[in-house]
Amino acid sequence: MKFILTTSQGIEDLAKREVEALTEKAGLNGKVEEKPFGVEGRIAAEIEEAYYFDEKRKKREFEIASFLNENSKLLHRVILHISSTRLNSSEKEKALQEIYDFVLNTPIENYVKVSESFAVRSFRKGEHEFTSVDIAKTVGSAIYEKLSKIGTPKVNLDHPSVIFRAEVINDVFFLGIDTTGDSSLHKRPWRVYDHPAHLKASIANAMIELAELDGGSVLDPMCGSGTILIELALRDYEGRIIGIEKYKKHLTGAKMNALAAGVLERIEFIHGDATKLSQYVESVDFAISNLPYGLKIGKKSLIPELYMEVFNELSKVLEKRGVFLTTEKRVIETAIEENGFKIKHHRLIGHGGLKVHAYVIS
Numbered sequence: 001m002k003f004i005l006t007t008s009q010g011i012e013d014l015a016k017r018e019v020e021a022l023t024e025k026a027g028l029n030g031k032v033e034e035k036p037f038g039v040e041g042r043i044a045a046e047i048e049e050a051y052y053f054d055e056k057r058k059k060r061e062f063e064i065a066s067f068l069n070e071n072s073k074l075l076h077r078v079i080l081h082i083s084s085t086r087l088n089s090s091e092k093e094k095a096l097q098e099i100y101d102f103v104l105n106t107p108i109e110n111y112v113k114v115s116e117s118f119a120v121r122s123f124r125k126g127e128h129e130f131t132s133v134d135i136a137k138t139v140g141s142a143i144y145e146k147l148s149k150i151g152t153p154k155v156n157l158d159h160p161s162v163i164f165r166a167e168v169i170n171d172v173f174f175l176g177i178d179t180t181g182d183s184s185l186h187k188r189p190w191r192v193y194d195h196p197a198h199l200k201a202s203i204a205n206a207m208i209e210l211a212e213l214d215g216g217s218v219l220d221p222m223c224g225s226g227t228i229l230i231e232l233a234l235r236d237y238e239g240r241i242i243g244i245e246k247y248k249k250h251l252t253g254a255k256m257n258a259l260a261a262g263v264l265e266r267i268e269f270i271h272g273d274a275t276k277l278s279q280y281v282e283s284v285d286f287a288i289s290n291l292p293y294g295l296k297i298g299k300k301s302l303i304p305e306l307y308m309e310v311f312n313e314l315s316k317v318l319e320k321r322g323v324f325l326t327t328e329k330r331v332i333e334t335a336i337e338e339n340g341f342k343i344k345h346h347r348l349i350g351h352g353g354l355k356v357h358a359y360v361i362s
């Protein structure tokens with residue numbers, strides 16, 4: 001079985017590693033490839049079907065898609081791959097005709113029963129003369145025509161039994177069945193408080209991976225709604241987990257989220273100012289934080305001073321490594337270097353339409 005897995009741009013290598021570890025843990029044989037067709041934010045996984053015997057000794061198929069949906073920390077969607085191709089034209093009429101013909105030649109009937117209702121959800125990225133609505137309409141009508149040959153197809157756009165996912169990314173067309181459903185996996189069920197600048201849980205987990213934790217204490221000095229700390233606690237991390245947040249509203253929100261996640265007892269939340277963090281913690285092994293970017297007009301000028309003060313405080317307490325995310329490349333690099341830290345790793349990660357810089361420092 002082949003799957004197209006989606007995640008944030010810039011963390012495909014970490015997601016690939018996670019999928020490899022999960023398949024190995026489940027005793028599955030598979031091959032995982034990052035950026036199939038060179039497409040960012042996508043992973044292709046070819047995993048052999050596997051079977052097990054249930055308590056009644058009945059042979060059952062191991063549900064790979066459910067297993068990935070339930071266990072992955074870094075993926076956004078698990079799509080059962082049906083077919084993919086490169087499009088020859090970017091001209092509206094020609095490209096849509098190509099997509100239509102390609103879907104018509106695909107054995108859709110092997111993936112869906114005519115009695116099941118379906119919908120097509122589409123995604124488009126790159127320069128095209130057509131919209132994602134055009135893709136959904138084109139693919140939907142090709143599937144409808146194909147299924148009409150064997151029965152009466154049922155379309156249900158609001159509550160379909162089967163969700164087809166059609167993606168055009170640059171010149172690549174993917175068609176699959178979205179086993180994740182309409183809500184992406186990065187939208188965690190524990191998020192009851194919605195911080196205006198919250199981090200995607202998948203990226204929080206990528207930062208945790210980049211920190212290469214060893215069981216030592218972890219601090220998020222500007223923890224907002226607690227995403228990084230909550231995700232860490234949910235991984236059954238055994239070390240101390242500490243969060244500082246200046247604004248009471250966000251700190252209360254973080255506690256509500258942690259309570260919803262069932263990990264409130266695992267996290268020490270402190271209402272305080274990160275520019276004075278050495279007053280609250282004497283020493284920490286790791287710091288992981290999604291820093292404020294100062295995107296609001298009027299706040300941007302405060303960022304250099306804030307970063308400088310926070311990294312100065314970190315230089316007093318941080319023992320091992322720090323992982324930070326920001327849009328402010330020059331400002332953070334100055335704060336890192338002037339406070340005696342070294343940049344060990346840098347990468348760009350796609351977050352909410354922005355490219356943000358991730359740093360590992362020690």
Ligand SMILES: C[S@@+](CC[C@H](N)C(=O)[O-])C[C@H]1O[C@@H](n2cnc3c(N)ncnc32)[C@H](O)[C@@H]1O
Nearest residue numbers: 195198199222224225227246273274290291292
């Ligand atoms: C980008 S947000 C963090 C979002 C968080 N990762 C989440 O997922 O909710 C940055 C946070 O830093 C907080 N902050 C700004 N200045 C601070 C300071 N001096 N001390 C502590 N927190 C501060 C802001 O209130 C904001 O909640």
